[in-house]
Amino acid sequence: KQEVTQIPAALSVPEGENLVLNCSFTDSAIYNLQWFRQDPGKGLTSLLLIQSSQREQTSGRLNASLDKSSGRSTLYIAASQPGDSATYLCAVRLNYQYTDKLIFGTGTRLQVFP
Amino acid sequence: DAMVIQNPRYQVTQFGKPVTLSCSQTLNHNVMYWYQQKSSQAPKLLFHYYDKDFNNEADTPDNFQSRRPNTSFCFLDIRSPGLGDAAMYLCATSKPTSGGYTDTQYFGPGTRLTVL
Numbered sequence: 726k727q728e729v730t731q732i733p734a735a736l737s738v739p740e741g742e743n744l745v746l747n748c749s750f751t752d753s754a755i756y757n758l759q760w761f762r763q764d765p766g767k768g769l770t771s772l773l774l775i776q777s778s779q780r781e782q783t784s785g786r787l788n789a790s791l792d793k794s795s796g797r798s799t800l801y802i803a804a805s806q807p808g809d810s811a812t813y814l815c816a817v818r819l820n821y822q823y824t825d826k827l828i829f830g831t832g833t834r835l836q837v838f839p
Numbered sequence: 840d841a842m843v844i845q846n847p848r849y850q851v852t853q854f855g856k857p858v859t860l861s862c863s864q865t866l867n868h869n870v871m872y873w874y875q876q877k878s879s880q881a882p883k884l885l886f887h888y889y890d891k892d893f894n895n896e897a898d899t900p901d902n903f904q905s906r907r908p909n910t911s912f913c914f915l916d917i918r919s920p921g922l923g924d925a926a927m928y929l930c931a932t933s934k935p936t937s938g939g940y941t942d943t944q945y946f947g948p949g950t951r952l953t954v955l
Contacts, residue, residue: 729881759943768845768929769882769946814881826896827944829881 727752729817731830738837744802746833748815753793756818760789760800763812763832772813773800805837842866843947845930851953852920860915860950862930871913872944873905874929882929888913917952925954 728751738744748758757776761769773782773789775798781790788801798815812834816827843864852858862871870889874882886895888907902924904916917924928951931944 761946766927766949766951768843768948769931771943771945774943826884827882829883831879831881 727755727817727819727828729815729828729830731813731815731833733833734831735834736836738805738835740805740807740837740839742805742837744805744835746800746802746813746835748798748800748830750796750798750817750828752819753796754819755793758789758791758798759816759818759827760787760798761814761816763814765811769814802835805835807837807839810836843930843932843945845928845947845950847950848948849951849953851955852917853955854921855919858917858920858952860917860928860952862913862915862947863911864930864932864945864947865911866932866934866945867910868932868934868945869910870933870935871907872931872933873903873913873915874931876927876929876949878926885915920952920954922954925952927951 730749732747755777757774759774760772762772763769773784775782775789775791786803791798812832814829814832816829819826846861872887873885875885876882884896885899885903886905902918906914927949929949930947933944
């Protein structure tokens with residue numbers, strides 16, 4: 726059974742710091758891995774999607790890496806801003822044909838203070 | 840803008856009183872999903888539709904049902920809500936890629952359900 730864990734559960738940092746959020750998964754047979762952002766009381770916004778054949782994806786100040794063999798992904802946030810404050814969730818898509826199931830981690834709650 | 844819309848955003852119901860949550864999409868995606876997210880927990884897939892084909896997760900209680908009358912709309916029915924069903928309910932959509940798998944999922948803003 727696939728399990729997804731995110732460390733740390735919460736993080737509070739001053740503005741301008743570079744951050745690393747961690748995601749680990751127990752079964753390396755994944756199709757892709759996705760990072761989402763969730764603002765309080767809101768839905769999920771997709772940030773980055775990494776296919777199983779890829780090593781990393783970048784979007785602006787965000788960089789996500791994937792090491793399938795070790796069951797790990799990291800989300801790197803450069804030069805953090807107060808507007809980055811949110812919960813960040815990673816989710817893996819299982820590599821079984823015709824399944825569309827995402828397995829989510831419980832998230833890292835990030836607070837960036839001025 | 841193309842989007843996933845959920846109504847209502849907040850729903851209060853009484854213990855045991857049936858409730859229906861609504862999701863609509865303008866993305867014309869084939870696949871629609873319903874997730875349950877309890878406070879400080881990960882979203883958990885309840886079921887999804889691939890076109891008209893319904894796919895129920897094995898651990899989804901019978902109390903939860905779904906309908907998809909057309910491509911654009913999908914409903915979540917909770918027949919007899921219990922206190923433990925209070926949660927955020929998230930709807931998402933996706934479309935198939937050329938390989939038969941689906942692309943990234945696009946989420947609506949969610950409906951927060953309170954059970955009194």
